[in-house]
Amino acid sequence: MIAATAASASASAAELSLLTWEGYADASFIKDFETESSCKVSATYVGSNDDFAPKLAAGGGVYDIIVPSIDTIGLMRLAGFVDPVDPAKVPALKETYERFNTATDVTFEGTQWSVPLVWGSISLMYRTDKVSPAPDSIAVMFDPKYKGKIAFWDDKSTLYWAARYLGITNIYDMTDEELEKVKAKLIEQKPLVRKYWATAGELTDLYANQEVWVSNTWTGLQSGMIRALNKGFDVTEFLPKEKGEGWMDSMMLVKGSANTDCAYKFINYMLSPKGQCGIIGVTGYFPVSPKAVEGCLDEAAKKANHVNDLGFIDGLVMWQMPARLDKYLETWNAVKAAQ
CATH class of the missing domain: 3.40.190.10 (Periplasmic binding protein-like II)
Known part of the structure; x- marks a missing residue:
C-alpha cells in the first residue's frame, strides 16, 4: 500500500x-x-x-x-x-x-x-476498412495478422483483458501463477503492439496517422474524436464475447x-x-x-x-481495486519493461 x-x-x-x-x-x-x-x-x-x-x-x-x-x-x-x-x-x-x-x-x-x-465502459475499437471479418472477441488483440497495428491502454487494466482472453475469471484476485500466465501472454503479444497509449488524444492520433487499426478504447470518446477528423475511414466499437469493462x-x-x-x-x-x-x-x-x-x-x-x-x-x-494492487502494478511494469 x-x-x-x-x-x-x-x-x-x-x-x-x-x-x-x-x-x-x-x-x-x-x-x-x-x-x-x-x-x-x-x-x-x-x-x-x-x-x-x-x-x-x-x-x-x-x-x-x-x-x-x-x-x-x-x-x-x-x-x-x-x-x-x-x-x-x-x-x-x-x-x-x-x-x-x-x-x-x-x-x-x-x-x-x-x-x-x-x-461508462471500455470496449474494443477497429477500422472497418482494415479489420475483417468483424471481430467479436478479445482474440483480435492477439492476432498476428494485425502485427504493428494494435494498441493497448498503458494501464494495469491491460492485465484484465489478457486474463479474460485466457479464460481467467477472478481477474481482480489472480494467483501468482495466473499473473505469470498473463504476463507471459502479454510479453508474447508485445511484438504485435504498435503502442501502449496513454491519453485519448494519443490514441486518436495513432488512428489518424494510419499507425493503428485495432485497440481498446474509452467507449464513445475516441471514436467520436476520430470521426471528427474526417480522415476518410470509419471506426466501430464492440463489446467482446468475453465482456468489456x-x-x-x-x-x-x-x-x-x-x-x-x-x-x-x-x-x-x-x-x-x-x-x-x-x-x-x-x-x-x-x-x-x-x-x-x-x-x-x-x-x-x-x-x-x-x-x-x-x-x-x-x-x-x-472495475474493482485488485486484492494485491502492488503485485498487479509490478506485473504490468514487468510487461512494459520486457524486451
Whole structure:
C-alpha cells in the first residue's frame, strides 16, 4: 500500500484545481460554472488511474478535487489523500443512481467519500476498412495478422483483458501463477503492439496517422474524436464475447484543501443539468443523474447513453481495486519493461 499524506497547501480560495480526465473540464460547460460561481478552474489530466497516487504523493498542494475511477477511490482514502464529503452540502446527490452512490468505497462505514460523476465502459475499437471479418472477441488483440497495428491502454487494466482472453475469471484476485500466465501472454503479444497509449488524444492520433487499426478504447470518446477528423475511414466499437469493462468516475476532496467552498459549488454544478449534459456532450459517456439530462437528450440519445438502463452494467466486468494492487502494478511494469 502507498503510504503518504497529501500536502496541505493549495491554491487561492477563488481558484479550483482539478486532477481529472480529458473532457471533464471542457470550456464548453466549465465557463458557465466559472461565471456563476466566481471560481476559476484549472485542470491537470491523467492518462491512467495509476497516475493519481504518484501525483498526490509528490506534494505541491496544487489539487482540490480529484476524479478517480471506482477501483481507485478506496486507495485514495486508505492513503490519506482525501477528506470525506458532507452529503448535506450536495443536495443533488439524492438524484444520482443509488447503485453508484452506495457502491463499495463511495461510501465506507457510513461515511461519504466520493460523489459519482459519470460512468461508462471500455470496449474494443477497429477500422472497418482494415479489420475483417468483424471481430467479436478479445482474440483480435492477439492476432498476428494485425502485427504493428494494435494498441493497448498503458494501464494495469491491460492485465484484465489478457486474463479474460485466457479464460481467467477472478481477474481482480489472480494467483501468482495466473499473473505469470498473463504476463507471459502479454510479453508474447508485445511484438504485435504498435503502442501502449496513454491519453485519448494519443490514441486518436495513432488512428489518424494510419499507425493503428485495432485497440481498446474509452467507449464513445475516441471514436467520436476520430470521426471528427474526417480522415476518410470509419471506426466501430464492440463489446467482446468475453465482456468489456465497466467503470464509474467520482469526485473526491483532496485532504486539507482550502478551496472547499468552490469545490462543493463545482460538485453540485457537475450534477446539475449543465454539468451532466456538458460532460456527456463532450465525452459520450453515461450520466449518473438521469433527471439532470431529461432536457438535453432525446429518446435515441438516452438509449445510446444508457439512461435508466443500469442493467447494461450486468453485461460488463465492473472495475474493482485488485486484492494485491502492488503485485498487479509490478506485473504490468514487468510487461512494459520486457524486451
